Amino acid sequence: MYYLLDGDNFFASVEVLYAPHLRHKELVVLSSADGNVVARSKLAKKNGVKMGVPYFQIKDEFEARGGVAHASNFPLYARSSVQVACAIESLLGPCDRYSIDESFGVSDGLEITIDKHGGHEAYARFIKNTVQQQTGIAISVGVGATKTLAKAAAYGAKKYPATKGVVAIESRERLEKLLKLMPVGNVWGIGRKFEEKLLAMGISTAWDLKSSDQARMRKVFGVTLQRVIAELNGEVCFGLEFEAPAQKQMVSSKTFTERVMDQDIIRGHLSQHAEKLASKLRNRKAQAKRLTIFIQNSPFDKSAPFRYLSRTAEFTTHSNDTSKFHAVIHQLLIAIWQNGLRYSKCGVMVSELVELKHKQLGLFDEKEPRNKVELMNILDKINAKQACGVSFASTFLKPPAIPSAKLSPNYTGSWSEVPKVH
Known part of the structure; x- marks a missing residue:
């Protein structure tokens, strides 16, 4: 039998775990730049807050009734995800970590243990209770003969309170x-x-x-x-x-907290996204053949029609060289730039990815110069050790990022932000 173990309102649950005073409040978690609702507490769902709704549309009414909004704190969620997955795997064996809040497992080899607990439903409930006791995060568990049936069972476990978070399809x-x-x-x-x-x-x-x-x-x-x-x-x-x-493409993007009309500032943001993607590619020992940039204004901006502008460049050979990415971005941005628009978002995508061990050079292709490869490796090592890191000059064209006032502390990743007990 397949087990699906799904964190309940995961992002919101992690926020409440480290801030218990929010337990009985409406809570939503927002996307980058505090744009859209990406997670809701049970109370927020009950009061009709929709997933994906732009926060500015509900802000006044939501906060008037005591609702609390937090910015996404992905490092915190990622560490909690690992803790939950490890607790699950201690009871179910190696699992398929399907997403940040979902894991699939199978009962193969656990027949005696499951029989001792009284069957799949009883064992699923034991897993649910143990994981919550060890991590503080509530999960729902669905059990079925296939992954699709386990997902259906998990749907029932979340949808119907009478199940108390566990459904096993055994008949x-x-x-x-x-x-x-x-x-x-x-x-x-x-x-x-x-x-x-x-x-x-x-x-x-x-x-x-x-x-x-x-x-x-x-x-x-x-x-x-x-x-x-x-x-x-x-x-x-x-x-x-x-x-x-293996990924076929990777994207890095950001919604701005304020509208931007300066091309240099947009170029700085795009350069930062390019650096991030190039570093990720090198970390995964992969390269990209194509690079795409996009910029857009807000679809909610009534002062101008919506514009989504993008352009793609293709490298002569696959690359993960940050300097090449920067040069291409500069050319692409000039080609698509439209004056007078108040831009709200920009991003970079790399596609046609190939692992270095599978890369095939054409007849006239040349390998990356050894000194360039070594330079990129040195940059990655420095950036891994130092918080400030090293960047190319064009990334400094953008203003420094200001953390959202709604961002919760990095409780498990920074000594200075660990909760203090008096």
Whole structure:
């Protein structure tokens, strides 16, 4: 049986863990530059705060009723995620860490232990209670014969309070009851476009999808949806993945706290994103063939029509050289810049990634000069050891970043921010 272990309101739960006075308050966590709601406490959900809503749209009403907003503190969430995953793996063995707040596991080799606890549901509840005791984070647990059914069970565990956070699909009756209650759009792997097409075909629940003709659905939607249907019928198509699949692209972007009209400041931000991506590529021993930049104004800005401007450059050979990235960004920005717009966001994307061990040079391609490779390695070593680090000159064109006033302390990553007990 597959287990899905999902942190409840994970970002908000981590914030409350280190600030217990927020336990009975409405809490939301915001995206970069305090833009959109990316996580909500149970009370915020109950009071109708929608996921993804721009915070400025709800700010006055939300804060008037005592709501609290925190900026995303990803280093804190990442460390809590590792703690939760380690607690889970101590009880379930190596897991597929699917996302920052979700892990898949299997019960193979645990049959005797599970029987001693009284079955899968009882053991899932034991895991849930133990993880919360050890980490302070509440999780929901779904158990099913496949990953898709485990996700469906976890949906039931979160949706229906009577389950107390645990659902194990161990009988046909429970499977049928749950899938008939589950909207097809909540099935793992069903996006908005697929959902619209399925609804138009009269398939509105997970049970309808399970009962559909697999050959016909494969012709209409492709092999991936056919595999989802097979998994709903108990056939394993998706195993555990202990190593993350190789990335095809990487993106670094930022929403500004204030609108920007100065090209040099935008160039500084883009340069910083380029440095970050180049460093990540070198860290993963990979290189990119294409680099794309984009800039945009706010879709909520009524003073001008919305503009999303982007341009892509292709390197003659794959690269992770920061200086090359900087040179390309300068050219691309000049090509797409429009005066008079109040820009709200910019970003850089690298694509067509290849691992160095798989890189093939063309007939006329040349290897990176050895001194350039060594320079990049020295930069990475310095930046890993020193908080201030070393950057290329163009990154200093942008104003220094000012931490959000809503950012919680780095409780577990900085001695100066560890809570003090008096």
